Amino acid sequence: MSLLFSNYILGSPRGPLTLSNRIVVAPMCQYSAVNGEAQDWHLMHWANLLNSGAALFIIEATGVTPEGRITPACLGLWDDRTELALQDKLSRARKLAPTTPVFIQLAHAGRKASSATPWAGGQLIPLDQGGWETEAPSAIPQLEGERLPHELSKVELQDLIQAFVVAAQRADRVGVDGIELHGAHGYLLHQFLSPIANQRTDEYGGSFENRIRFPLELFKAVRAAYQGVLGIRISASDWIEGGWTPEETAAFATQLKPIGCDYVHISSGGISPKQKIAIGPGYQVPFAKIVKDQSGIPTMAVGLITDPHQAEAILEKGDADLIALARAFLYKPRWGWEAATAMGGIVASNERYWRCLPREAQAIFGDVKVGQR
Numbered sequence: 199m200s201l202l203f204s205n206y207i208l209g210s211p212r213g214p215l216t217l218s219n220r221i222v223v224a225p226m227c228q229y230s231a232v233n234g235e236a237q238d239w240h241l242m243h244w245a246n247l248l249n250s251g252a253a254l255f256i257i258e259a260t261g262v263t264p265e266g267r268i269t270p271a272c273l274g275l276w277d278d279r280t281e282l283a284l285q286d287k288l289s290r291a292r293k294l295a296p297t298t299p300v301f302i303q304l305a306h307a308g309r310k311a312s313s314a315t316p317w318a319g320g321q322l323i324p325l326d327q328g329g330w331e332t333e334a335p336s337a338i339p340q341l342e343g344e345r346l347p348h349e350l351s352k353v354e355l356q357d358l359i360q361a362f363v364v365a366a367q368r369a370d371r372v373g374v375d376g377i378e379l380h381g382a383h384g385y386l387l388h389q390f391l392s393p394i395a396n397q398r399t400d401e402y403g404g405s406f407e408n409r410i411r412f413p414l415e416l417f418k419a420v421r422a423a424y425q426g427v428l429g430i431r432i433s434a435s436d437w438i439e440g441g442w443t444p445e446e447t448a449a450f451a452t453q454l455k456p457i458g459c460d461y462v463h464i465s466s467g468g469i470s471p472k473q474k475i476a477i478g479p480g481y482q483v484p485f486a487k488i489v490k491d492q493s494g495i496p497t498m499a500v501g502l503i504t505d506p507h508q509a510e511a512i513l514e515k516g517d518a519d520l521i522a523l524a525r526a527f528l529y530k531p532r533w534g535w536e537a538a539t540a541m542g543g544i545v546a547s548n549e550r551y552w553r554c555l556p557r558e559a560q561a562i563f564g565d566v567k568v569g570q571r
Contacts, residue, residue: 201513202506203543206253206520208376208496210460212425215299215375217253217520219543220513221534224463224500224522225256225303225378225431227272229315234261234274235283241291248295250527251534251545254520255298257288259305259380262365263358265330266306266386269315270323275304275365275372285372296546301376302369303431304362304420308386309334309347309395310468333358335389335396335403335412341471355402355412358386359419366424376427376460379417384468387413388433391450392442392469410450414457421458429461429498430454434485437466437473444488451493461496463522464489480508487517498522506537 206217230239247255261267261274274280288300307313312329314320322344323329333354334347350358366377381387389395390412396403402412413430421428434447451462464486467473475481482501490497499518503509509521527533538545 200510200541200543202510202521202541203538203545206496208427208460210376210425210427211458212427215427217299219251219253219534219545220520221252221254221509221537222498222520222522223247223250223252223255223527224524225258225380226524226528227258227268229269229271231271231273234264234267234272234276234280236273236280236287237283238287240273241287244288244291244300245294246531247527248291248298248300249548249551250531251538251547252523252527253298255300256378256522257300257302257374259303259307259385260284260365262304262306262361265311265333266308266361267311268305268307268385269313270328271315272307275302275368276361281368281372288372288374295548298546299375301378301427301429302372302374303378303380304365304369305380306333306358306362306386308332308384308389309338309340310384334386335398338395338397340384349398352400352402355415359416362416363419363423366420370424370426374426376429377420377424378463379420379428379430381413382431382433382463382465382468384433384470387416387430388442388469391432391446392436394436394438394441394469406446406449410453413450414453417454417459418457427460428458429463430459431463431465432489433466433468434464434482434489435466436469437475438470441469441473444485447485448489448492451489451495455493455495459495461498461520462489462493463498463500464518465500478502479504480512483512483517487515490516490518496520500524506540509537510541 203219208215332347337346337349434444436442486499498520500522
């Protein structure tokens, strides 16, 4: 049997969540919200990917405060209005697809907030053009020449923890099956972890133990408030000398495990434009292996994994427990179906699509006989 199409169980205080295969749709920003509210684009996008054959779909980075959004067009979950919009679009999308667990990624962009959308250049938006003051561990900008972010006080750190807690409670009411905290790609939690962005002189900066303090405090608070599956995405390497390392990631994950972390999602990069990333197929998988081997936490690998046989080999080697894909699903929204055909797996599907199946794929959906009048 294909490991890619074997069940996987994620534990949580609420109880086990069984995934029907090891394929995950990674969170992907759509920059299509209005004042934080989900729109019809999200309904279409979510329903499409819930029909992908993946066993788990993770909603994009969702700001826990308006100031925590990457762009003015990013999704949010900070008040009743944004909660109701998300609940409406998600519930409608789920009715249009096979039953599939859904997680949401809660995030704060820190010094990378107040940015333009990628197709508008992605740069920091001036205050007089709709931008806002950004927040960070230290008053160090992402890019040289940008306005300085506000250095967060200890009181403000506690306020941010509460914002994550409230957003997690809202997500629970919306009906998600799990929450992923965003600690990667140069956003706020990653900024605390990395010595490139965190140059504080108090108990939240300096040593490894100090730099992980705020992310651990935040994780503990969310865990206390939320009993479903709770994980975190981490950039395992800054790809820059003097930055955050895979070994530190493994040590951080080891400390997350006893406080209720159910999985880690291993990515990399994003803290500095000076990063030098050695991009290639599966280039982040070695990081996932280090973290999995040293922490023992269920581990998700992501990054230029595009072929079913490549995904199967990662699982066979024990380098990761789950395989996440992002842009591959945008290019091939039925990637899970193709993978099932290649690996002899079985996936759930909407009967409205059964007529599209080539003969060699019929077996993955059973004896499907659909005619047309």
